[in-house]
């Protein structure tokens with residue numbers, strides 16, 4: 001706003017543009033620093049860290065979510081996770097993201113829910129926060145993957161790219177393929 005209030009071509013406008021640029025730079029450095037610190041903390045306090053192999057680029061195509069995803073710096077966070085995973089010899093596993101929020105983490109039943117449904121409630125009596133339920137599914141899948149491939153020490157890094165069918169999922173709001181691992 002300050003920039004647009006200044007006269008075009010004026011020295012003050014240039015100054016304001018410069019100030020704006022520095023503010024953006026500061027914020028992006030803060031974001032990077034936050035991602036790094038959080039990733040380091042998560043890695044140091046766990047032996048294995050599992051997360052969804054999200055196609056950030058596809059998610060960003062969803063305009064409703066794009067801003068918050070870019071803001072959150074998901075991709076940076078994941079990069080730091082994998083970096084610290086190697087550094088501190090922790091296993092990091094990227095799992096196939098299909099149905100992690102729709103499946104019941106207790107009985108495996110599919111419980112359909114939209115993005116706005118924040119609680120997972122299953123017929124089997126399992127009632128969890130949506131993210132808690134998804135986290136349990138992600139962990140189960142990760143442990144299954146590690147056991148399945150037997151590459152515990154090599155499980156970090158590029159495991160995600162070797163997962164069968166990991167390229168099958170479209171994340172533009174429609175998850176069609178079931179994970180072949182399940």
Ligand SMILES: [Zn+2]
Nearest residue numbers: 104107122124
């Ligand atoms: Zn259930």
